[in-house]
Amino acid sequence: MQYIFVYGTLRRGFWNNKLLKNSKFIGKGRTKEKYAMYADIIPML
Secondary structure (H helix, E strand, O other), X not given: OOOOOOOHHHOXXXXXXXXXXXXXXXXXXXXXXXXOOEEOOEEOO
């Protein structure tokens, strides 16, 4: 089994989540430390 962490429009309830329609939602996650999710203007982690 492979796992993937998603954010932004891939999350449940957002318009790009349809790309994951054949995937199983396992649960919410969070990083241990708080990190900024932006480098320049492009969101990333």
